[in-house]
Amino acid sequence: MTLNHSHEQLKNNAQNPDFDVVVVGAGFAGLYALHHFRNERGFSVRVYDAAGGVGGTWYWNRYPGARVDIESVEYSYSFSYELQQEWEWTERYPSQAEVLRYLNHVADRFDLNKDIQLNTRVNSTIFDEETNQWVIQTDRGDQVRARYCIMATGFVSAPNKPNFKGLETFKGKQYHTAKWPQEGVDFTGQKVGVIGTGSSGVQSIPFIAKQAAQLVVFQRTPGYIVPLRNCPMTPEYRKSVKGNYGKWRRTERKAFGGYIALDFSPAEPNKKLALEVSPEERRADFERRYQSGGLSYYNTFPDIFTTKEANDTLIEFFQEKMRERINDPAVAEKLIPKSYPILMKRLVADNGYLETFNRDNVALVDVKETPIEEITPNGVVVDGKEYEFDSLVFATGFDAVTGAMTRIDIRGRNGKSLNDHWVNGPRNYLGLMVAEFPNLFMLDGPGSPGAFYQPILLSEYQVKWLGDCFEHMEQKNLTCIEPTIEAESEWVEHSAEMANRTLLPKADSWYMGANIEGKPRVSLMYIGGFPNYSRQCNTSAVLGYKGFTLTDQTKTTALSLLQ
Secondary structure (H helix, E strand, O other): OOOOOOHHHHHHOOOOOOEEEEEEOOOHHHHHHHHHHHHHOOOOEEEEOOOOOOOOHHHHOOOOOOEOOOOOOOOOOOOOHHHHHHOOOOEOOOEHHHHHHHHHHHHHHOOOHHHEEOOOOEEEEEEEOOOOEEEEEEOOOOEEEEEEEEEOOOOOOOEOOOOOOOHHHOOOEEEEHHHOOOOOOOOOOOEEEEEOOOHHHHHHHHHHHHHOOEEEEEEOOOOOEEEOOOOEOOHHHHHHHHHHHHHHHHHHHHOOOOOOOOOOOOOOOOOOOOOOOOHHHHHHHHHHHHHHOOOHHHHOOHHHOOOHHHHHHHHHHHHHHHHHOOOOHHHHHHHOOOOOOOOOOOOEEEOOHHHHOOOOOEEEEEOOOOOEEEEOOOEEEEOOEEEEOOEEEEOOOEOOOOHHHHOOEEEOHHHOEHHHHOOOOOOOEOOOEOOOOOOEEEOOOOOOOHHHOOHHHHHHHHHHHHHHHHHHHHHOOOOEEEEOHHHHHHHHHHHHHHHHOOOHHHOOOHHHOOOOOOOOOOOOOOOOOHHHHHHHHHHHHHOOOOOEEEEOOOOEEEOOOOO
16 A cells, blocks of 8 residues: 655644654565564554565576575574474575575565565655654655654665766667566577676676677676585485574574584684694685585684785685686686785675686686776777677676665755765764664664674664664653764774774775775774674663663753763
8 A cells, every 4th residue: 555645644643653663675674674563562664665576685686696605594584483493495505586485485474565565665764853753755656754764775785887988879788687687588699798796797607608609707806706515405404404593593693794604514613813723724624614615714713804914824725726616827817816805805605607717608808907998889898899799797786785775865853964974984873873863773784794794683683672772762752762973983983993903994895885986985884793793782772772862852861872
């Protein structure tokens, strides 16, 4: 049902919002927020999403080869024992289609669809200071009021649109991996160009290469590649997981990344230092993780993240492993990273990506030193040479972490624009709220562990934290909560300090906003680890929401940030 209200109707009913909570986004975080706030807390909730179905990024990213790089039994909800026991994952790492089936099952199982309005883009959310309510407007003409507004927009959901000279003149077909046609694409017999070699490029290129007559890959920055080693889920392993879910979930919540690579050889965090153990012990750890596959290196020796000499030992290992998979030494040198520390950009888990460049119909063009000059009606020009194509695929990634929110007109007190507030980077407190934007909350957003932690577990934690906060507000008859400017500044400084203790700033990654021209180069997410992050959030709540300003109709209480 679409809710349409005239301005006068809204003025007359201003004291009674249409909903207690409006959630923007129907991905993993938005669906759980709806379930928790409505089914477990009793609030009225409306969810808006621009897509034609639930799933968030997993609705849109239908490109060939799209797959999760965290194990299915971990990349899933933990809030329901029954859900964990009844759902049957078919593969170690689920495909996009299987993740989407899972999320549709969740929406049906918990009766969520009736409060989700799809095919609806939120254009603006404006805070009305007279009523202490958010006014949400959509592209379908909806204008509704809510006491709380929650941005569950995801950190990889705003596609980075290519901006090449002459792009509009290309006569062939154009595709972006983040907006793939639902009916799929058949490249049989075509000359295809793929621009971009991040995760979506690495996943899709092997599949496109098998169809295309010719494939040319344009690479700006190579990634460190580790085999995913996907396989069918065996009944024995599925039974083992379901019998141990409670213990494993507790371990995940203590782990830096929120996942522990359960399958085959569980990759428990290594508490030793790479530079303190023998070369043999160090290599044995690297090799065990390599053979297990996936992203378990994020639990390896902690000094890999902080010390160049330690990081170099893993780089040397990866370079050796990558060379073994590429036949042509000249091509191998182009595909092997040498300019930045490993793990400081997202490690890319592949299914035959490197071997694709051993095919006769695949060519690699390095555009780091000689960038793409222009797109012509027939193809792509690099260093004066025109490559002709029938189709172009843009695997150019996302305006990550902040992009989905900055594309919405969000205005807080005194009409302040969120874009203006974030002109030098995303200021926030605890990755949850922004000063001068009362009752506006973020899930998996900037300033949170986000990309450095299993996002589903993080959103579950944050939603429960917000649920407790909302109940506190109700019990105390409070109208607004917002961070103090001092608390926000201290959190931004603390987050930057934590990032600067690592090698993260040494890489031009989307973690640092470096993939988007003109975007401030700052650490977008909190790299201090989830245990440290959750401890600080819990401390604030226990101490009456320290670092926040709590307001009722007659008075304001401000509690400064813990020193």
